[in-house]
Amino acid sequence: MTSATLGVRRGRAKGSPLARRRRRVFGPFLAPALILYTILFMLPTAYSFYASFTSWDGFSNPRWKGTLNYDHLTHDPAFKDAFFNTLKLLFGCGIFLFVLSFAFMLLLREMKGRRFIQGFIFLPHIVSGVALAAFWDFLLNHDGMLNKGLHSFGLGPVDWLKPQWQFNAILIAIVWINTGYYVTILMAGVDRIPPYYYEEAKLAGTNSWQRFRHITLPMSWDVVGTAAVLWTIGTVKIFEFILAFSGSQGNLPTTNQWTSAMYVYGETIGGTSPIYDFGRACAGAVVTLVAVVVVVVVLRRVTSRDRLEL
Amino acid sequence: MSTATTGSRAESAAQDPESPAAAPAGRRRVPWARLPGAALIWLFVAFCAFTFLFILLSSLKSSYNVLNHPFRLPTELKFSNWSKAWHDGGFGPAFVNSVVVVVAAAAGTVLLASPAAYVLGRNQNRLSGGVSMYFVLGLGIPMQIIVLPLYSIMAKMHLIDNLAGLIVLYIVVNLPFTVYLLMSFFASLPGELEEAAALDGVGPGMTFWRIMLPLAKGGLMTALTLVAIACWNETFLALMFLQTNDNFTLPLALVNFLTQQQFTGEDFGVMFAGVSIAVLPMLALYAWLGRRITEGLTLGAGK
Structure with a gap:
């Protein structure tokens, strides 16, 4: 997770011990919700935009058909x-x-x-x-x-x-x-x-x-x-x-x-x-x-x- | 990101339910000028009360009496309506399915959302602000835009017509609101205990489980309740992803029953018994946790 490593790296740079501890768990605490939400919510949203330009029955692969x-x-x-x-x-x-x-x-x-x-x-x-x-x-x-x-x-x-x-x-x-x-x-x-x-x-x-x-x-x-x-x-x-x-x-x-x-x-x-x-x-x-x-x-x-x- | 202000506002609103000063005191209009308005409100209240009383009372009447004497109190209590709805109408298995789905989905949602909400609510930096926004974005995305790709994914994983699959979907669609709700709760908690724990060398994971979660118990209860209500009544996803009667949740059993009735002749007593099975648990929950529910559901407006 890039966001996680980013959080940790920032945490090392500055802050009180508490803030540092908190940042150490930032990634692991966030990851399960974030990953599930991304895969089953945000990606489907994006996919719908793509699928709206295709001929698709939900089972076989969508075929492009423009607008x-x-x-x-x-x-x-x-x-x-x-x-x-x-x-x-x-x-x-x-x-x-x-x-x-x-x-x-x-x-x-x-x-x-x-x-x-x-x-x-x-x-x-x-x-x-x-x-x-x-x-x-x-x-x-x-x-x-x-x-x-x-x-x-x-x-x-x-x-x-x-x-x-x-x-x-x-x-x-x-x-x-x-x-x-x-x-x-x-x-x-x-x-x-x-x-x-x-x-x-x-x-x-x-x-x-x-x-x-x-x-x-x-x-x-x-x-x-x-x-x-x-x-x-x-x-x-x-x-x-x-x-x-x-x-x-x-x-x-x-x-x-x-x-x-x-x-x-x-x-x-x-x-x-x-x-x-x-x-x-x-x-x-x-x-x-x-x-x-x-x-x-x-x-x-x-x-x-x-x-x-x- | 103003998560901190959201939290404190929500809290102060909660602590200050009905301070008399909050009402614009001293509007000394003549009472009769307000009478039509008050009458309209009481009419509205009466209609709401009538709706639920009617549903519950009709569930104990014979179909003939429901249809021909809708306003009369039941002369005999036909509990057989309930057993018919439960055994023959499909509401029994559907009730069990609904309970399983609701419990699993509510627990799963809160289990996933609370650690995320904790780190997002208590870290005030640009990264957590951005991720929070990313979750909040989901609040505005209607179900119909995600449902078709999800259908395709679930079909590939053979999770169509599968309660576990529906539970996963319910967890996902409830994440944005729950993260948002809990974020403001965690942000509003005092920091001293957390700092003390850090000084004592308690690890951050332990601090969360042993100190912050118990402190946020009120918020967690609210989140559990709201997700449970949402899942109990959810129909669109259930309809898209469940196919056989054995897997139906209560709203689907009700839709199914209403459809069946149109073919086989109508038994309104049994119908209202089924409606009651779907409605009564929510009424009970509301009687028990009413304030928590209304405050949680309207918290979104406090931002």
């Missing part, structure tokens, strides 16, 4: 659906989720039992998406609970899961699952605002709206930015809820419900008649990763600038 996979993606309705649905989740769902979470956070700060509530609404975040999908399906099904409830008020059954609504049902469920998590993150950020800011502002005769506008909001930009980055990374992982909610009889959901992760699964080994187009699926994954990187960089720019204006 054909990417050309194909631009005409592939399944990929377009998957990509735009991911964007819909990222921005549509995201804006709604953040407004809701921010509002809940502000309200909770002034409510009794805030710890209890905060802990409670966190719950959906730590249970299986498949389990929640089973519940959600039972809720919205034609014979489901919501229609049973409506029926007892004499209202007719509503087809909540008709094709043009089904993805919206998913969006709402995703907001529900994540609200508690983002409330907690935002709360932790706002809790860090020094209380004397509020005290001084109050002495200056401000009202609560002004304090919100000029203290809470600008001071929480930082954590909103971080939370937005977490959300961006999180959205492209959304998979099992949709699979369990919209898939039927062993088939994958129809492509208009697909997301980026579903595309990778569907174009390779998923479904009743797998396609094994690993090359094209890699290209799809690369496009997703690039989109994530772009969004994260832009988010970082935007939020750090706003913070500086303060």
Whole structure:
């Protein structure tokens, strides 16, 4: 390991006995995690970039075919659906989720039992998406609970899961699952605002709206930015809820419900008649990763600038 | 690299759960102005409570009653749903698989991550900063980009449809977060004991195992818990790498059960018993270690 020897050599050069001892174990302590992570995480990432330019079934050797996979993606309705649905989740769902979470956070700060509530609404975040999908399906099904409830008020059954609504049902469920998590993150950020800011502002005769506008909001930009980055990374992982909610009889959901992760699964080994187009699926994954990187960089720019204006 | 500040911040946040001063005191708005908001929050809370109560109660009802009287309490407790789910629905073996995978993956991840996090957290130089960044990079890489080359590797090593193979993958994908989490814990520990140990001539390996690890017990517990939760619920990799029912973990057993139901007719009581088997351990864990879980999961936002 070159990094290890480097660490040791530096350690010999300078430092207290403690620092020297610590540096002696630097390599051996780091190596197992670093090697495993490199071989089974970073190299596969790099390999996906390469494979996206090849024709590959996952078993035989990939054959170079230039940018054909990417050309194909631009005409592939399944990929377009998957990509735009991911964007819909990222921005549509995201804006709604953040407004809701921010509002809940502000309200909770002034409510009794805030710890209890905060802990409670966190719950959906730590249970299986498949389990929640089973519940959600039972809720919205034609014979489901919501229609049973409506029926007892004499209202007719509503087809909540008709094709043009089904993805919206998913969006709402995703907001529900994540609200508690983002409330907690935002709360932790706002809790860090020094209380004397509020005290001084109050002495200056401000009202609560002004304090919100000029203290809470600008001071929480930082954590909103971080939370937005977490959300961006999180959205492209959304998979099992949709699979369990919209898939039927062993088939994958129809492509208009697909997301980026579903595309990778569907174009390779998923479904009743797998396609094994690993090359094209890699290209799809690369496009997703690039989109994530772009969004994260832009988010970082935007939020750090706003913070500086303060 | 600001690992040190992350750690101390995380710690101070942990020590300061609810200082009354932290709330923007003295917003003396009229209470009724906030009422719609508070009502909305309680509605949300009620829906969350309803979800889990409904799942648990329905697991004890007959399919007919779940479907036709969803809001009624169970009249008789049908524990046979649970035994049906456990024996015939495939949830029993899946539960055992899940436990094996979760325990092995969580222990393996922490075993690998903690020495690495220790040297990265306590050495502040450019090399450790660079390596830390290299691990943090993994936090932003979605699973779908690594999964296909991994599939090819695992196929060559005959580790497809193999629980040991899945455990290795779970360890790898949880490394970035766990290293990141533990790094800030180790960085926040006081240095005196370590220095004293060095003066007494205790070797660096021994210092780590005997002194620093016990000190970081809280962090290790958090890491174990979070990896366990992540693996218990993980579906995408399991779906990619497991093929036969005998190897299924709980999320796959549930997906499989939902699919089967669509062919063989639906038994909602048994379905919710299966859902409960997947959900209940997480609820119990959360009841036990709730604060640790929420703080650990939101630590990433403190950077």
